Amino acid sequence: MGQGIDPGTGRDHVVIRGVAFGQARAQGALFDPVHPPPRELLSSHERGRALALDQVRILLDAVPTAILLAGADGRVVLANSAAASLFGYSHDAMPHVFADTLVPAFDQGARELFATRADGSELPVDVECRTVVLGNATLSLLTVADATQRRRQEREATLQRDELAHLSRVAMLGELSGALAHEINQPLYAILCNAQAAQRLLRSDPPDLTEIRDIIDDIVVDDRRAGEVIQRLRKWLRKEHVDHVPLGLNGVVLDALHLVRADLLQRGVDVHLELAGELPHVAGDRIQLQQVVLNLVMNGCDAMEHTPAPRVLRIRTQEDNGCVRLEVIDRGKGIEPAIAQTMFDPFETTKPDGMGMGLAVCRTIVESHDGRVWAQSLDVGARVAFELPGLPA
Structure with a gap:
């Protein structure tokens, strides 16, 4: 033969x-x-x-x-x-x-x-x-x-995987209720600050209508953002697919900073940007990644609450071995060793009024984008970073 x-x-x-x-x-x-x-x-x-x-x-x-x-x-x-x-x-x-x-x-x-x-x-x-x-x-x-x-076994295995994923999401509903309050708090706080600023301007004689118009535009943007956060949570719980599209991480950073610029001014925090040029795009959901950046920025601001001026927050992007990395570096008191291993777990917090959901949400979002997130205590302050796979050029 x-x-x-x-x-x-x-x-x-x-x-x-x-x-x-x-x-x-x-x-x-x-x-x-x-x-x-x-x-x-x-x-x-x-x-x-x-x-x-x-x-x-x-x-x-x-x-x-x-x-x-x-x-x-x-x-x-x-x-x-x-x-x-x-x-x-x-x-x-x-x-x-x-x-x-x-x-x-x-x-x-x-x-x-x-x-x-x-x-x-x-x-x-x-x-x-x-x-x-x-x-x-x-x-x-x-x-x-x-x-x-x-x-038949393949179909059953697929159904079981889908059901387990859904049950896992439902099991996290208690955590997500806290996460929702945490995420919604940021746009609501921005709306409050802008509304109070508009009230002060209206009491002026004559009122600066151009400035008031800009403030109202910001209020509309923050209100829409709060709705988008709720919409994505509903999609997640209903098993709906959240599209990942090619994004520039530098643009995500700039958009996020625009949303919290009033808060940064009120806290007296100066942001120093070190954004690398020619970064590969990443595949992701813009609103979710903006939320990660917002959480890391606000955590950095919270860490410097008792730091004397100048309060400088450095945000750096770079490419590393095919991945796109973002780092947020503060000048606070650093990370306590007791929480270094659990700071990304739900309900872990050192803030008296904190819920311990911000970093947990960050980890969930980053890992859903096939990335990783970590933190490192420095001689002065701390560095919190995440990286995502870069897309081919």
């Missing part, structure tokens, strides 16, 4: 020499393995081939996988017992069936198909088809496996 590539089709083929499928002496046709002539009419050479055919039948019937051999016209020439059982035919009836009736489109290279049984029912099958050359005849050798159980 030899193996090679059929130059006409480019498909694998197997050449079998000297086995039971010889040529009939009179017409040079393929030896009929289904209705062979009486043994007494065969030559000794042909009787040897017929005996070899019987042995091949015995071997094929011992194979648990369905095996079919189809002629050039598509009719089944030989089928083992597993094939007859799979397709619901008697063993003797199999040679009267066309292979493409049993497995439509089997010759198109497909590997997962639906087979048609004798009663008309369908079942999913995995099919492999190879070309076999027997003497001067070219046949198709099919191995067919019932894929019903495998596909």
Whole structure:
């Protein structure tokens, strides 16, 4: 037996020499393995081939996988017992069936198909088809496996994964209620600050209408942001997909700082930006990543609450080994060793009025973007950073 590539089709083929499928002496046709002539009419050479055919039948019937051999016209020439059982035919009836009736489109290279049984029912099958050359005849050798159980298990596994993910989200609902209050607090606080500033300006004589108009625009932006935070939480709980699109991390940083500029002024915090140019884009949700930046910035401001002026917060972006990294560096008192390992866990906080949700939300968002987040205490202050996989240019 030899193996090679059929130059006409480019498909694998197997050449079998000297086995039971010889040529009939009179017409040079393929030896009929289904209705062979009486043994007494065969030559000794042909009787040897017929005996070899019987042995091949015995071997094929011992194979648990369905095996079919189809002629050039598509009719089944030989089928083992597993094939007859799979397709619901008697063993003797199999040679009267066309292979493409049993497995439509089997010759198109497909590997997962639906087979048609004798009663008309369908079942999913995995099919492999190879070309076999027997003497001067070219046949198709099919191995067919019932894929019903495998596909059912795959569907069940997918459903179980989806259900576990949903249950995990529901289990986190208690944490998320705290996270929601934490996230909504920032735009609401900005709205309050802007509204109070507008009140002061309105008491002026004459009021600065241009400044008031800018303040009202900021209030509208913060109100929309609060709605977007709620919308994304609802999508997450309802199993809805949140699209990740290519984003520039530097732009996310600038947008986030725009949202908290009034708070930074009130706290007396100067932000020093060190944004690297030509950064790769990252795949993400803009609102979620803005929330991470906002949380890290506000945490840095909180850490410097009792720090004498100047209160400087450094924000740095850079590329590192195919990833895009953002660092927020404050000049506060650093990270206490007791919480260094748990500061990203829910409800872990050192603030008297804190909920311990900000950094936990950061970790959840970053990890959902296939990234990582970490913190490091410095001689003066602390560095909190995250990195995300960069997209190919």
